[in-house]
């Protein structure tokens with residue numbers, strides 16, 4: 001789809017503008033149809049090339065996941081836009097993300113909500129995401145190094161929770177830290193398999209489940225306890 005020639009430099013604003021334009025076209029058109037104007041605006045203003053390290057940076061705006069080191073990946077642009085749209089972010093929301101990775105999903109959410117809390121278990125990824133998000137001025141994004149199975153109890157409850165790695169079952173702490181009426185978007189399934197993306201809503205203290213689609217995310221690893 002995005003058969004762009006290799007850029008002279010990924011710092012070249014002309015390359016960035018055209019590559020980003022192609023990505024936006026892909027998100028708006030079939031079969032994706034990302035339609036929420038706020039989500040599209042957030043995708044357009046977030047410099048994805050700043051989140052992809054090394055040689056893969058030249059492919060930053062292609063619609064595919066890319067390596068970010070430590071065996072982890074930044075999700076493909078469609079998946080980030082789709083998850084953001086499914087989360088139905090509102091300006092006053094406090095959102096928890098599990099799996100900061102490059103920080104890209106957190107940066108896309110940043111202008112759409114009041115605050116983003118994001119937990120990452122791999123220290124060097126958390127460090128580089130912290131620097132990157134500070135450089136880009138995402139002041140409402142808060143990062144923590146830790147095991148996402150625990151959520152972020154001090155900042156709970158959350159209006160929405162998005163999990164970008166796949167556990168085998170919904171971690172109880174995440175259910176507990178979701179507000180009544182809140183949304184939880186989470187891929188669930190065995191590692192190395194196709195998982196199912198679920199959208200839960202908390203009603204009457206219980207999670208109501210909607211199956212969204214089959215997906216493939218990196219596994220949510222168990223932390224040291």
Ligand code: SAH
Nearest residue numbers: 099101102104105121147148164165220221
């Ligand atoms: N949202 C990221 C994509 C992340 S890939 C982005 O926009 O770039 C999933 C991330 O989840 C990886 O960085 C991985 O290290 C992290 N992860 C895996 N298990 C975890 C756990 N138990 N707690 C927190 N983060 C975890």
